[in-house]
Amino acid sequence: MDVFQLANYLERSLLPLRVLCYTQNDLLSVKPLRSDPSECVRHYFPNRLPDPSCTLSEEQKILIRPKLPELPRRILFIRTAPGSIDYRSFIRDTWKTQVDPYAPVVFVSAVGTNSGTLKAEAEQFGDILQFDFADSYHNLSLKMMAIYGFVLNEMPSVHDIIVTNDDTIVNATALAELLLTRKTDSWMLGKVTRGYPRLFMPWLPWHVPGDMYSQLCYPRFIQGSSFILSRKAARVLLDNICKTPFVQLDDILMGIIASCTRLKLLNHDGFDKHTASNFVVYHYQYYRHTPQQLRQVWSSIPHLH
Incomplete structure (x- = not known):
């Protein structure tokens, strides 16, 4: 059992803490803890202030741009590391061609040791968006804000932003049916998690120290592996990311906002x-x-190919 398997096992074994978190009615509610956003933030972070040097909301330099159709209404962004060419090849060989008619698929990366392969892939496929910062696990929030900034600044026709990881399979038919549902205002859609405790073991990948977030439990949040959000929601997140003390888990930080x-x-x-x-x-x-x-999972689902 490797560290991620063990971490996931322990993460799902914290039943007493989960039960305790389900007694925290304020954190389970769909309503804001306070009517004023700044007071709400202070409730979550009584001992911290937003970082005055925060740059997460700034526009990021783009090294490689994707080739996109005119006036797309939605785009599916796949977060990927520079060296993960095998994952990108799997997606190009399988579900990407099915999703492209509904939402152009774009792989999003930053800078790493294998960035040279991205340039060659971009020339061949035209589906790479690369930003000029270090690609790392703890830069996921920066990558997400860079994606939102790209859409808000350069893609005025995009209404829906779809985000997923490169170790996923997207059901194009189910996604297309979901996108037919009209929604308004600021929203995010995905797997909403409630009653989730802060993991206090420092060796866990999802550990958040108490001096970063002192509460025992997190508010409702959408698990970060895949979700859809509206253009207005992207604007809300980008406008408020630097008004909130930083938490290194991007889905938790988005949930607090x-x-x-x-x-x-x-x-x-x-x-x-x-x-x-x-x-x-x-x-x-x-x-x-x-x-x-x-690929084995994909091959086991006959109706998808």
Whole structure:
């Protein structure tokens, strides 16, 4: 059992803390803890202030741009590392061509040791968006804000932003049906998690120290492997990211901002599914599938190919 398998096992074994978190009614509510956003933020962070040197909301330099159709209404962004060419190849060989007619698929990366492959892929496929900062796990929030900034500044026709990871399978038919549902205002749609405790073991990948976030439990948040959000929601997140003390887990940070800004979190059971049935986005939660394992899962779902 590797560290991620063990971490996931322990994460799902924290039943007493989960039960305790389900008694925290304020954190379970869909309503803001305080009517004033700044007071709400202070409730979550009684001993911290926003970082005055925060640059997460700034426009990021783009090194590689994707080739996109004119006036797309939605784009599906896949977060990927520079060296993850095998995952990108799997997606190009399988579900990307099915999703492209509904939402052009773009791989989003930053700078890493294997960035040279991205340039060659971009020339061949035209589906790469690369930003000029270090690609790392703790820069996920920066990557997300860079994506939102790209859409808000350069893609005025885009209404819906779809985000997923490169170790997923997207059901194009289910996604297309979901996108037919008209929604307004600021919203995010995905797998909403409630009653989730802060993980205090420092060796866990999802550990958040008490001096970063002192509460025992998190507010409602959407699990970060896949979700959809509106253009207005992207604006809300970008406008408030530097008004909130930083938390290194991007989905938790987005959940805190959503809690304080009336950004609607909409649950859909088809996201982050770890069984290959009735899913919008398949994602194996307990460890990262290899590209070969993903191909096997894809081959086992006849109606998708």
